[in-house]
Amino acid sequence: MTLGPVNKDRVFLFLQGPHGPFFWSLAEQLRQSGAQVRRVGFNAGDRAFWFNRQSYIPFRGTIDGWPDTFVGLVKDHTVTDVVLYGDTRPVHAQAIALAKGQGLRVHVFEEGYLRPYWVTYEQGGANGHSSLMALTIDAMQAMGEEQPFEPPIPPGHWGDMRQHVFYGALYHWFVLFWNKGYPRFQPHRALNVAQEFKLYLRRLLLMPFQSLERMLATFRIRQGSFPYHLALLQLEHDSSFQMHGPFQTQSDFLDLVIEGFAKGAPVHHHLVFKAHPLEDGRVPVRQDIKRLARRHGIADRVHYVRGGKLAGVLTDARSAVTVNSTAGQQVLWRGIPLRAFGAAVYNKPELVSHQSITDFFADPARPDARAYRQFRDFLLATSQLPGSYYARKGRRQLLRQVTDLMLQGHDPYALPHPKSEAVQQQLRVVR
Numbered sequence: 001m002t003l004g005p006v007n008k009d010r011v012f013l014f015l016q017g018p019h020g021p022f023f024w025s026l027a028e029q030l031r032q033s034g035a036q037v038r039r040v041g042f043n044a045g046d047r048a049f050w051f052n053r054q055s056y057i058p059f060r061g062t063i064d065g066w067p068d069t070f071v072g073l074v075k076d077h078t079v080t081d082v083v084l085y086g087d088t089r090p091v092h093a094q095a096i097a098l099a100k101g102q103g104l105r106v107h108v109f110e111e112g113y114l115r116p117y118w119v120t121y122e123q124g125g126a127n128g129h130s131s132l133m134a135l136t137i138d139a140m141q142a143m144g145e146e147q148p149f150e151p152p153i154p155p156g157h158w159g160d161m162r163q164h165v166f167y168g169a170l171y172h173w174f175v176l177f178w179n180k181g182y183p184r185f186q187p188h189r190a191l192n193v194a195q196e197f198k199l200y201l202r203r204l205l206l207m208p209f210q211s212l213e214r215m216l217a218t219f220r221i222r223q224g225s226f227p228y229h230l231a232l233l234q235l236e237h238d239s240s241f242q243m244h245g246p247f248q249t250q251s252d253f254l255d256l257v258i259e260g261f262a263k264g265a266p267v268h269h270h271l272v273f274k275a276h277p278l279e280d281g282r283v284p285v286r287q288d289i290k291r292l293a294r295r296h297g298i299a300d301r302v303h304y305v306r307g308g309k310l311a312g313v314l315t316d317a318r319s320a321v322t323v324n325s326t327a328g329q330q331v332l333w334r335g336i337p338l339r340a341f342g343a344a345v346y347n348k349p350e351l352v353s354h355q356s357i358t359d360f361f362a363d364p365a366r367p368d369a370r371a372y373r374q375f376r377d378f379l380l381a382t383s384q385l386p387g388s389y390y391a392r393k394g395r396r397q398l399l400r401q402v403t404d405l406m407l408q409g410h411d412p413y414a415l416p417h418p419k420s421e422a423v424q425q426q427l428r429v430v431r
Contacts, residue, residue: 010035015084018389020167029403044178045171088239118384128244128343140378160391214308228270232322245323245342260357262296277307319364337364382412
């Protein structure tokens, strides 16, 4: 009897992951392949979703001691691969730098660049640290000609927002009430654990009422006869906003957009602010919008929609602005002009306008539709995997693909024989 390849020399060290059981399920599949798996936990929430005591390593030190601890773990367990979700939180940023210095593979998970049906899997970094940042549309096209892309089919249904909020609340419940074993734990966000838990719980309880409010606001906008522009809001505490954007606060972005709209847009146009689906009220976004709209004399032309799906208000929009939200991809897919102010994988000159905000609202430049299709196909053929972290069906769909990709160790953006020297040079730069 002949067995398939056994990955006994691979040792995967898991750091922090998405809330919920996805990392545990992924680790189980890697273990079944013959690989060894370890998990570093930084709080009781990490421990709650890891169901094997022998492979769990609690970190009870301070952030100052983490680099030395990480180096020691790599040596003691002969680690070959590091797995994490999000690359900007301090413990992950330090681990990535050290892992790269030792020649380890770094597997980075993120929310999908093409939400809501996909998740992102890259090596080395994501968002503003992704290899995509330095790849041009021409390079992607050349790579596609060398190796034709086969974009996957999206799932027929996506509905894991409730699960996302539930697992977030459960995670923070464990950290709040069972964290005595981690006395030095410091959250990577400004709020303490109790505040985070209360916000998640409040969000979960208010979902039905906020859904009704959102439906009414969307109905009023869609029934209005006015042309409108859309501002896609992000969470102020999100790493993409904080680490890859030019604004210190959400209010700074709101002020720029409202002032630019007041000066540049035709006087019969309106401005719609679409909140992030997970907006939880920690920042007074709605109040700031009303205050700034009154200051610039356009209070009767500014609207606010709380979370929810984007399509209801996006389809009829004249243009959209954002810092670097992944929702910008939906804007480009529809051929709607987009102005982005931060680092984003889609912020390419063929796709995103670089006009001043006033000029953009006056006469927005449209994206190159053909270039966007090439960009989207490239993403779907490389780093975007169908599925989700939170819903059971989504996790199953994701696990069917990602485990093999991790074991192969192949950079999703690399081809074995790039067609041109220009493409080859770009790949050397981004790695």
